[in-house]
Amino acid sequence: MLSLTALPDRPEAATLDNPLxxxxxxxxxxxxxxxxxxxxxxxxxxxxxxxxxxxxxxxxxxxxxxxxxxxxxxxxxxxxxxxxxxxxxxxxxxxxxxxxxxxxxxxxxxxxxxxxxxxxxxxxxxxxxxxxxxxxxxxxxxxxxxxxxxxxxxxxxxxxxxxxxxxxxxxxxxxxxxxxxxxxGNLRQGWSEFVLEQLGHQRYEQVPLSSDSRAFQQRTDVDAYLHLHQCRERLDGDEPPSAVWTDIPREANANPWLESRRGRLLYALGRMAERAGEPLLALEAWGASCHPEARLKQLRLMERRGEDANAWPLLQAALPEPRNAAEQQGLERLRKRLGKRLGHPVPPSPRARAIETIEIALPQPGHGSVELAVAEHFSDDSCELYYVENWLFNGLLALLCWPAFYTPLPGAFFHPFQGGPADLYRGDFLERRRALFDDSLKLLDSGEYRQQILDTWTRKAGISNPMLYWPLLPRELIERALDCIPPHHLRAVFERMLTDLREYRSGLPDLIQLWPDERRYRLIEVKGPGDRLQDHQRRWLGFMREQQMDVAVCHVKWSD
Structure with missing residues (x-):
């Protein structure tokens, strides 16, 4: 019989050769x-x-x-x-x-x-x-x-x-x-993680685990997590939102991680309450939620209900400290509409930079991918095109700053089956690691970044990382991209992403067009018939134009 004193330095999966x-x-x-x-x-x-x-x-x-x-x-x-x-x-x-x-x-x-x-x-x-x-x-x-x-x-x-x-x-x-x-440290992962690791389906970075490497420091936090999880299961099980609402704690949790979970639960409950025809419950739930989208949802519902006068002071209180760029944009649009109806002066919106637009007509491809059809259309002997979507810049950032992502800070790594730090999307993620990220970003100034990225790709290829999708990042693409994208463009993109990884890791252009002989590139956002730019894509395109990056939007129509 095993003893509790037989604790290994690091929990490891049992070999599958053992029937037990x-x-x-x-x-x-x-x-x-x-x-x-x-x-x-x-x-x-x-x-x-x-x-x-x-x-x-x-x-x-x-x-x-x-x-x-x-x-x-x-x-x-x-x-x-x-x-x-x-x-x-x-x-x-x-x-x-x-x-x-x-x-x-x-x-x-x-x-x-x-x-x-x-x-x-x-x-x-x-x-x-x-x-x-x-x-x-x-x-x-x-x-x-x-x-x-x-x-x-x-x-x-x-x-x-x-x-x-x-x-x-x-x-x-x-x-x-x-x-x-x-x-x-979560209930998403289960016992199969051990088997997947043994089968080689998942590989994880070997982060040192100290005696302080645990997700919870007090029992009440475990209890709170389980309670919120049960409330979410009830909500997902079609229990009426009003019944679940009575069991959700009214006070904000002092633990930021648990408060974030409570905020997501309240946000989901508000959406279900609105669909169930309970707008007052939706307004109350969103008003109590710290979710980045909850406050804007609350204000828009008040607008639809004709409660402009009540919404205006809430809007004014939210504008100085938007929760993210998406909320800021939504709040400014709302201020323009409400201000016009209520007779309040509203400052003019800044003029957006013009984005190069390309319109082409293509035969509808058999493979069904409009992005690949555009890539095939623009490919010639002088350039290379790759479908990268969000993964190129996400991956380059991860490869350059790998030590910062995997430093064993308290509250970041609890067990050997983590693809990334648990606090990746929390507000203090960057601040807790600022010195490490600064050290990695300095390589962009010294010219050492290229070798750092390629060395990391060689050593870490295949290891699970939430910022990386390895099948879309072959070494050849990494090398070509680093040949063509100047380091000051990489720095601009990376610094923006690090301010809010949840917000800025998506919305990047679909394709990258590379001219290795000329050491230049172009990013292309592809929009098929009936498709249009989303707000988070517009924000990225506008930022890239401000940084004088070569970027274009390609609108496609089917010629047949």
Missing amino acids: YYLENFRTVLLWVGARHADLLLECERQRLDAFWHLPEPSQALLVRMVMRKGERFRLGKLVYAEIGSSEAALQALVEGDWIDPDPQLSLDELFALLTRPELGLALGERIADAGLKKSLTKQALYEALSHDAPEPAPLSQWWPDSGDRVLALNDMALFERLRLMFF
């Missing part, structure tokens, strides 16, 4: 959380986890198999694993230890989730006949017909006495979810 690889991975998480997060666990939770280590290995394996599957209720007949042997034998210790409920109550919903359509016909034959339903009804139609007068929950033995099977229910799923959250 999943159990070894689960044990690794238990060891890691037990050693680094014990202060965030209640005494009863620590005792429960200690009891896990005293289970027979087949029982541990069966329990972990269920934990790693979807849901909390399982048919014993489906739990067949060669490396475990008899599931019936492994089950005994789990039942005795109260890890498993061997005969749980099943609602009609749960019964339908566990049984196939033919099995439902056997289990519910009398009900189907009594309701006068056709035997040929689909599973969905049968559920809809029976759910209007759903019977009380009952064990499978009562629903279907002749099933010859049993249903098992996990009793400690909330604890296992808490463990997963404390290990990964």
Whole structure:
């Protein structure tokens, strides 16, 4: 039996040659959380986890198999694993230890989730006949017909006495979810991360993990995360927004990361409330949200409701400190409309720089990509065209500043399966690493940036990074781009992106046209028939023109 003192310096995935690889991975998480997060666990939770280590290995394996599957209720007949042997034998210790409920109550919903359509016909034959339903009804139609007068929950033995099977229910799923959250720092990632890494489908940067490398510093933060997650699941499960609203904390969370999650939840709730015909709830939710788009949504809804006079002071309060460039643009447009109707003086909007426009007619391509059709149209012996969208400048920034992105700051890296820092899109991301980014950007002045970028590409190619999409960044493209894009243009783009990576990592032009012999380039934003420029694209195009970068918009019509 493994001991909690056997903590590795770095959690590693078990080899897939081991039939019990999943159990070894689960044990690794238990060891890691037990050693680094014990202060965030209640005494009863620590005792429960200690009891896990005293289970027979087949029982541990069966329990972990269920934990790693979807849901909390399982048919014993489906739990067949060669490396475990008899599931019936492994089950005994789990039942005795109260890890498993061997005969749980099943609602009609749960019964339908566990049984196939033919099995439902056997289990519910009398009900189907009594309701006068056709035997040929689909599973969905049968559920809809029976759910209007759903019977009380009952064990499978009562629903279907002749099933010859049993249903098992996990009793400690909330604890296992808490463990997963404390290990990964989120609930997006799951146990499959270990397997993907072993299969080579994902590779991660090896960031040093110290004793302080953990996502949560206090239990209340874990509780708050789980509560917000449950509220979001309820909202996504079509529960009325008004019902979820009553359970969302009214006070802002002192933890910026958790407050950001609360802001996203309130923003989503406001959108659903508006669609559900509850505008007052939408206004209140957006007013309480720190989400970058919430305040503008609130003001626009007030405008649509004719509440210009009430919206004006909120607008004036928001204008001095816009949350991002998109909000600033939206607020200025709103000020122009409201000011005109209310009779308030409004300063004139700055005149946008003219962007070169190209209009071409092309035969509609068989591959269906308008961007590739434009690339083929402009290609000739003197230039090269690449479809890069947002990934070229994102990737060059990541390659140049790799050490800054992967410095092991507190709150950035918690486990070995992170593609990038957890605080990548937080407001203080740059400030916490400013000296490191400054050191990397200085290479653009000394001329050493090219070798730095290429060396990083060679050493790190294939490693997961949220700023990089490796298939669109072959080394040849990197070399050609660095030949043609002057360093002061790279610096201008990089510095703008770093002020708000969430805002500025998208909206960049689709294509880059390179003339290696002339050491020049052109960026091309492609718009197919019926398509138009989005605001974030216009902002990038305007900025690039201010920096005297060669950029154009190509409008395409199909000639056939």
